Each structure stands twice: as C-alpha cells, then as structure tokens.
Amino acid sequence: MSRHGLRPLRVGIIDGAVFGTLAEDAEPLEDYLGPPILAQLRRLFDRPVRVLGYNRQRIRGNWKLYAENTRDNYHASLLHEFLVTFGLDRSTQTGGVKMDARHRHNITWAEADSDTDEFAHQAYAGAGVRNDFLSLKEPSLVTFRPERDDKLNLVVTSVFPSAVFVQISNSLAVRQIRPRGVDEVEVFQTMLGYEDDPPEMTLHRLRQTNLVGPAGLVSMEDGEAIEIAHRASGPDPDRATIIELGGGGVISDRDYRVTDVPLRGFWSYYAELLGIEPEGAVR
Amino acid sequence: MNPDRAAICDLLAEYGALIDMAKFDEWLGLFAEECRYQIVPRENFDRGLPAALVFCDSRAMLEDRIRALREANKYNIHTDRHVIGLPRISEDGPALEAPFAVFQTDQEGETRLFATGLYRDRLEISGRDLKIRDKLILLDTFAVPTLLATPL
Secondary structure (H helix, E strand, O other): HHHHHHOOEEEEEEOEEEEEOOOOOOOOOHHHHOHHHHHHHHOOOOOOOEEEEEEEEEEEOOOHHHHHHHHHOOOOHHHHHHHHOOOOOOOOOOEEEEEOOOOOOOEEEEEEOOOHHHHHHHHHHHHHOOOOOOOOOOOOOOOOOOOOOOOEEEEEEEOOOEEEEEEEEEEEEEEEEEOOOOOEEEEEEEEEEEOOOOHHHHHHHHHHHHHHHOOOOOOOOOHHHHHHHHHHHHHOOOOOOOOOOOOOOOOOOOOOOOOOHHHHHHHHHHHHHOOOOOOOOOO | OOOOOOHHHHHHHHHHHHHHHHOOHHHHEEEEEEEEEEEEEEEEEOOOOOOOOOEEHHHHHHHHHHHHHHHHOOOOOOEEEEOOOOEEOOOOOOEEEEEEEEEEEEOOOOEEEEEEEEEEEEEEEOOEEEEEEEEEEEEEOEEOOOOOOOOO
C-alpha cells in the first residue's frame, strides 16, 4: 500500500455499519459514539439491511451548515412546510434531543401519535402558524407502520463529523456529508430496507423515499436554505451574526422538540478540536 | 391503430412546454388515469437498485406531489427550459425513448444545466388522445444541484 501512497484508515464496525478515521489517536469507536448513539445504531441495524439505492445532493454551501441542519429541531416544522401543511410531523409531538456525554453527536427523536389534532391546531393557531392541515390523496406516502416495540417514527442520529442515520417514518437511510471544498458539500444518501422485508414492505419504503433526498417532500428545502445561509455569511468574514434561538447556558438533553441545543454541542466540540475554544467555553 | 410519429412528438413538446410554463394541472392531464412516474438516478438503474428520487406509482401520488409543490414546498425561484431530443419510437406499447436536458435560469438571468437524461415512456391511446401510462426518467445528472422541486 505504501508504494501507492495510500493512507491506511482505522476502521470500526457497529452491526455492519463501517466507520473509518484517519486519526491515529482516535478513541475506540464505541467510546467515541457513547451509549445513546450506540443504542440507536443497534436499533437501526438489528437485522441485515438491503441497499435500495443512492441519491446525491450538491449544495453550494459549507459542510458544517449541513451538520447544523440535522441537529436543529426548530427548522423542521418551519422550513419543511410539507410536514405542517399535511399535519404530519408537529412540534407538539412527544420528542426531544439526546446527546453523548461530550455533546458532539445527537439524536433527534419523536413519537408517532403522541399529540392530538385538536391540541396541535390550538398550539399552531396560538403561534400564528398555519394550522389548516390538508390531507393527501395517497395517505400511504406518510403512513407509519411500527416495526419495533417503541413508538419512534422520527430518529435522526448525527455522528460527528459527517455521518447521519435517519429514520423518517419507514424510510431508512445513511447520509454521508462529503465536503467538496469550503463552498460546496455533497450529501450522499444510501436508502435502506431490511433483507427480510416482504415485497409489500419494500414497496412501502420505496414510496416513502419520496420524503427524503434532493427531491424529498420533507427535505428538499435544506439545499436552498443552506445556499442562502452560505451566501449571506460570505461577504463579511470578519464580522459575526449570532442568533441564540435556544439561549446559552448548559448543553444538555431536552424532552421537548423546540430546541437547537445540539447545534451548540457540535460547535463546542469543533472548537475544542481546532483549538479555538474561547475563554469560559461551555462543553 | 398505432399513433403516428407526429402525434408522439406533439405529446413530448406539450410535456416540456407545460412544465416550463408551470401549468402543472394541464401537465397532469397528459397522464393516463392509471399511471406511474419515476425519476431514477442512473447509478441506481445501472446496478438494478429500485430507489428513485421521485416515485409515484399512482396518479394520486403524482397529484399529491404537485399539490405539495404549490402549497408547501419552498424552492429556488427559477425558470425551467426543457430541450427534448428526437424520440425513438417502438410500436410495442406504444413506447418511446427520448433524451432530454433541463436548464434552470435564476432570477438574475444566470443559466445552468440542471439535469440531463433519458425519458422512457409507455403510452396509452384513449380515444383520440395519447396519454402517458408509465414514465421512467433515467437521470444522468444524479448529483442533483441544490434541489429538485419542479418535475423533469
């Protein structure tokens, strides 16, 4: 290998999911991930998976904006209006965020059928947000078929720096955040099912791939939003804009959905790695 | 009776023009009552993998897509321009295969090649009309620039 100039990767495997790193001093994979993340990966990979296909999205923005995106719970029901328009995924559901001890990774989760239409109508009306939920002609597009003992129908597990494991209803995927320089990122997504899925379940998952990816009914907006944020941050590299949506203070798990605290966890670890932590930084 | 070449070319011309004019209800009218519409990345198709970017295996799903585009989804404001090449027509079906390119122009007049690939359509003759029963869009440009909202 050395004759060809190839650099060996250190590799770790969790139930078939292969992780690699170029860092020689990296901690063992299971320590790096921590118990909550490990548990989610073991849940997702509890049976052999089948690759249904791939999709790629090229976004003219910095890769860290995408890493922020999957940790930010505010934007889902604001930006991805498909969710709200059809009353599908709502901030009024039972859900929250869960992180590893160092707060570099995050699990965004929500439970199916955990709020009532009436409660959601009232809450959204009170916040001045659209609440005249429409209905789909083909409801199977969003019908959740529970596959396990839990009620989780949304689990987005972000692993620092560049992996995301996604369950949205019955669509399952692994996303790789591939930087293509400072100003461009490719989100490479592998769509999954299970080897023992009956053909009917495979069809159900293929229908629900409509929700994610570059043409995803739920996800397409991310491409445009990141490009706008990237363009806006370019012209004044010496100046800063800070929006403390969730405020400052301690970085910790939350059992509610309207929070962006995992995003601060990401930046805190990023700053530590790069040796640019400010004085008094919260970890 | 098989449709003549001119009728098939007319259908393709209408198909591209209606998307470019954002007349999506009329565009939906080009499809048969029972229809399928898929955009499949070429890297999946070549490996025999089924996952699509857009997978509508009924007219209801295609109508939901268009409704979501109007009511819910947010995307970059742009003009689409379809350039559809000469179709190869087979009488079995009837079916056609036609190359396409879609250019997108933004609000500042900058144009980029957004997508190129191949249409594989199976058609249906209903009365005097020719309708699309099954449209498979093989997407050569499977590294999708920014996002894909309006139909290809």
